[in-house]
Amino acid sequence: MTFQLGEILESISFVSQDHFDIRTVTMGLSLRECQGASDHRIANCVYDHIMRAAESLVPEVDKVSQRFNVPVANKRISLTPVALLCDGRNSSIPLKIAQAIDRSAETLGIDFIGGYSAIVDRGISPGERNLIDSLPEALSSTKRLCGSFNVATTRSGLNVDAISLIAEKMLELAKATINQDAIGCAKLVVFANAVEDNPFMAGAFHGVSMGERCISVGISGPGVVAQALRDAGPELNLQDLAEVIKKTSFKMTRVGELFLRECSTALNAERGIIDVSLAPTPLPGDSVGEVLELVGLERVGAHGTTLALALVNDAIKKGGMMAASRVGGMSGAFIPLSEDANMIESAELGHLSLSKLEAITCVCSVGLDMIAIPGDIPTSTLAAIIADEAALGMVNSKTTGVRIIPVPGKKAGEWARFGGLLGETPILPVSSLSSEGIFRRGGFVPTPCQGFRN
Amino acid sequence: MKQQVYLTIIGKNEVGIIASVSNCLLNYRISIQDITQKILDEKFVLFMVLECKSHLDVHNLQTHLEEAVRQFKVKIMLAQEDLFNSMHRI
Numbered sequence: 001m002t003f004q005l006g007e008i009l010e011s012i013s014f015v016s017q018d019h020f021d022i023r024t025v026t027m028g029l030s031l032r033e034c035q036g037a038s039d040h041r042i043a044n045c046v047y048d049h050i051m052r053a054a055e056s057l058v059p060e061v062d063k064v065s066q067r068f069n070v071p072v073a074n075k076r077i078s079l080t081p082v083a084l085l086c087d088g089r090n091s092s093i094p095l096k097i098a099q100a101i102d103r104s105a106e107t108l109g110i111d112f113i114g115g116y117s118a119i120v121d122r123g124i125s126p127g128e129r130n131l132i133d134s135l136p137e138a139l140s141s142t143k144r145l146c147g148s149f150n151v152a153t154t155r156s157g158l159n160v161d162a163i164s165l166i167a168e169k170m171l172e173l174a175k176a177t178i179n180q181d182a183i184g185c186a187k188l189v190v191f192a193n194a195v196e197d198n199p200f201m202a203g204a205f206h207g208v209s210m211g212e213r214c215i216s217v218g219i220s221g222p223g224v225v226a227q228a229l230r231d232a233g234p235e236l237n238l239q240d241l242a243e244v245i246k247k248t249s250f251k252m253t254r255v256g257e258l259f260l261r262e263c264s265t266a267l268n269a270e271r272g273i274i275d276v277s278l279a280p281t282p283l284p285g286d287s288v289g290e291v292l293e294l295v296g297l298e299r300v301g302a303h304g305t306t307l308a309l310a311l312v313n314d315a316i317k318k319g320g321m322m323a324a325s326r327v328g329g330m331s332g333a334f335i336p337l338s339e340d341a342n343m344i345e346s347a348e349l350g351h352l353s354l355s356k357l358e359a360i361t362c363v364c365s366v367g368l369d370m371i372a373i374p375g376d377i378p379t380s381t382l383a384a385i386i387a388d389e390a391a392l393g394m395v396n397s398k399t400t401g402v403r404i405i406p407v408p409g410k411k412a413g414e415w416a417r418f419g420g421l422l423g424e425t426p427i428l429p430v431s432s433l434s435s436e437g438i439f440r441r442g443g444f445v446p447t448p449c450q451g452f453r454n
Numbered sequence: 455m456k457q458q459v460y461l462t463i464i465g466k467n468e469v470g471i472i473a474s475v476s477n478c479l480l481n482y483r484i485s486i487q488d489i490t491q492k493i494l495d496e497k498f499v500l501f502m503v504l505e506c507k508s509h510l511d512v513h514n515l516q517t518h519l520e521e522a523v524r525q526f527k528v529k530i531m532l533a534q535e536d537l538f539n540s541m542h543r544i
Contacts, residue, residue, distance in 0.1 A: 257540065258540040
């Protein structure tokens with residue numbers, strides 16, 4: 001036999017015991033074909049284009065999954081930022097496009113479709129303004145549509161006015177989805193240094209530099225890494241522990257690379273990127289928090305959490321980079337609070353504060369993710385939370401995102417429950433001190449020194 | 455064109471598992487290229503390398519194999535060889 005029994009058993013236990021899956025196969029799809037359509041036709045044009053291009057996405061990916069007996073958790077689509085289709089048009093157009101996109105996702109059997117987005121780090125065009133204004137209705141009247149905004153980059157600086165405006169609309173969106181604990185805000189991410197090839201929702205969009213259609217794959221596997229750490233035992237030194245994680249990440253990513261190749265061939269689409277990420281689900285044994293605890297913490301949130309995450313994140317990337325032909329997206333570790341059993345538990349026990357969560361985003365791939373806060377806060381406080389995270393991204397030349405859910409009528413310590421993959425979480429307290437002055441000034445934070453590398 | 459598919463069965467050791475599996479493979483006219491069976495930690499563990507036609511529907515075969523061993527307490531997994539190549543060979 002070409003393979004040793006141990007090798008085969010290891011592969012099988014990844015899937016059957018340690019919750020390994022391909023977290024997402026995402027089709028990136030350009031909508032630029034619809035730019036020339038009239039106001040009357042554009043929503044239909046977008047719908048038809050998505051239906052044509054992604055008709056076989058779900059069945060073809062399912063076939064590949066069956067051939068290798070590895071589950072694919074999600075099949076998704078990311079689109080050209082819709083704001084690019086909205087300039088020079090009636091202000092009602094963004095909402096019409098939003099509803100057409102949502103309808104297409106429903107017909108195709110896709111749970112989330114991303115790209116209700118605008119890149120506003122240097123300024124807001126009239127079409128982008130219309131899209132931002134439509135947010136509360138667009139994301140409350142649809143189920144599958146996800147939106148994102150880029151408000152800062154290391155190269156351009158940080159647009160404070162855009163953050164204020166988006167924060168205002170987020171609070172309106174929260175109120176519009178109050179019956180489901182403001183779930184509308186779980187479909188919205190505010191980025192600094194947003195990447196154009198991210199396959200993970202809710203922040204996925206198909207950037208303007210991308211081609212017509214490509215397939216990207218997001219891997220996962222905190223359960224597999226946790227098992228490798230358990231097997232390694234508590235005495236292994238950190239350098240050797242990093243090696244264990246690297247090797248595990250390599251193997252997981254190689255499966256992702258196989259899926260990338262097979263799915264792009266089956267769908268006759270360009271081969272995109274592998275996002276080498278640890279992404280949790282609320283299921284027991286599928287937690288990034290547990291991985292951090294296995295590095296040597298009593299609970300996630302203890303002093304040392306930032307170091308543990310830095311080590312894990314780096315080792316995951318190193319293993320993945322060797323294994324994938326092209327790495328992209330976020331690539332690192334995701335820490336969505338409401339989707340990670342161990343993190344939820346720590347938050348419930350009071351060991352994870354918003355400040356600690358902000359600190360650990362300095363060393364991992366994303367940012368403040370799926371964190372619920374009280375909904376009765378001033379717009380400036382919400383804007384300030386977003387701006388702090390964006391400043392971290394801008395100055396440190398990294399992507400950061402904020403997917404935060406201000407739950408109207410609920411206070412810190414109460415629970416926000418979203419259901420399904422989005423999970424549930426205790427509501428974290430925010431500072432009662434005012435940040436209003438900085439947003440009253442408004443304007444633009446200029447490009448940081450880190451942006452001048454020429 | 456042929457493809458190699460790896461069959462793994464893990465579970466409680468009982469009389470007749472291999473017979474049931476082989477009989478199902480016979481119906482598909484699938485050739486068994488290699489077979490290894492052990493008892494590991496009191497569990498029945500079986501690996502087979504199957505040579506199949508390239509157009510074989512692996513999922514369909516898996517469904518029929520599951521049907522064939524339904525009376526035993528075992529888990530069946532079929533996967534194309536590329537999965538193991540990807541993970542364990544550079």
